[in-house]
Amino acid sequence: MVLFYHAEQCLMNYPRIWLNELMRLAGEIKSTACYMFEYRNNAGINTLFDAFYWTIVTLATVGFGDITPQTAGGRWVTIFLILASLGVLSFFTSILIAAFSEKMLSIRESRTYAALEHFDNFIIICGFGRVGQEIARHLHEEQNRFVVIDKSPEKVALAKLRGYLAIENDASNNAVLLNAGICRGASVILCITGDDVVNVYITLTSRHLNKGLRIISRANRHDNVNKLYQAGANQVIRPFEIAGMLAAEFVGQPVAFEAISGILQSQSDIVMESVLVSEKSPLEDQNIGQLDLGQRKLTLLGVISANPIHLKHKNKYQVNQQHFYFNPAEQFILRHGDILVLLGRKFGIDHFRDQVERRRLFARKPA
Structure with a gap:
């Protein structure tokens, strides 16, 4: 999953990298080399500008065609049109890839939700930081069923790499918790993010959705303990x-x-x-x-x-x-x-x- 995530990011940035780096490096090398080898061989390349124009046309895979501009102005217009068309093409390509990646994320979440529908008496872990990773490791060793919810793509990818069910989303959202089975098969929810405010919101949302759910929340500061109890937590842990x-x-x-x-x-x-x-x-x-x-x-x-x-x-x-x-x-x-x-x-x-x-x-x- 980690490799797939990085590959996906590279694909999304590929058009910009292709234009900025490939055109710059390859263009400079090919223009200079073409001028050095061809300017005395009556090939129509008599200046560095001729070599630069030939390089742009070649890299863009436009071809030379039956009609080619002969003046410097015409060639500049041709170069501008080529680069503009490549820019438009790259823009639409990035949009398509972004839409594809969002659709893939939705498909992966749907598969996770479908798997949770077959679970009973499972645990929801909200937050996959240091505390969440240790809890998930012990639960996995004891063969308990659980699902991880976190907004960070890197942490979700890490959870999936370790073989855990994971959802990349905001755990304080009602729809996310409902789809995760908070009213269907969940018996315990752990609100253990590194932010006490987020833990309070998740606790409030969870208690509102399921009155009988056992809620264990994490408090990083002592003055937030009572707030978590008032929000509906059954137990509050203070690791530090x-x-x-x-x-x-x-x-x-x-x-x-x-x-x-x-x-x-x-x-x-x-x-x-x-x-x-x-x-x-x-x-x-x-x-x-x-x-x-x-x-x-x-x-x-x-x-x-x-x-x-x-x-x-x-x-x-x-x-x-x-x-x-x-x-x-x-x-x-x-x-x-x-x-x-x-x-x-x-x-x-x-x-x-x-x-x-x-x-x-x-x-x-x-x-």
Whole structure:
């Protein structure tokens, strides 16, 4: 797709390049060479102007015909007519190529829309910058269905080169989102462009078109978070603030940095998973310090809870009707329904989850 795009651009500019470069370089060379070889051979080329005229007629493929101008004025008129006709021809050629390229873009979008009609429960990614590319890569690896919408031809070509469905258009446009299936099969839309204003517009449009759609929006500035929630976002992510909090909270903790680094570098054995504190779980009524996560080579990223008893703790961020308590203190007491968000190697988290479940089942057995 990238090669096709560049070839298309070259075709659109070809008439101008042909006139400006080919006529200039080839004309100068052929005029000079023709004069040097023919001016003494009685071929009708006695001056540099004669050689220049002959070159223009030859390059334009006009031919010499039965009637040829003999005076300098007549030849100048002939040269002007030739160049003017070439200019008109080039102009109409560029119009045809531009129309053809627009039609090809429309055909490609129609094929994408037709493919989306057969999808259910897919994801719409609005914006294919650094964040969008990482999200698309993970979704592709997990074999999730999604479509990318971006206004940049280069980014859309990159998405198609990687094998993703992509649409080159404005995601804040109602018609674009409707054709992309926002009311037909989409379950989640990600508004993750680099511009907060654009993200607000896409969020407003998406919520207006589909009241039950899950919308995740990106905020680059803290003062735009509330605007995105008011526009209808279910969750708002702040990538730069999250990166800063991780660096500040986990400095000096090598296990945490190992886990985070492993996730960023796509190491297969480093994961981030959740563990539910279920009813009668051995984790219930225990504080964070009693879990011995450090000895298990696990790191607690945070706790998701709807229990109002936790509201006194700091570093809390609202997530729908719950709160996410980032890096809670050791005195944080777990309650029924809380969710632990753990970082570590997959087998370590699986082993911890199995141990918790075994202890819960053993405690439920009658004496």
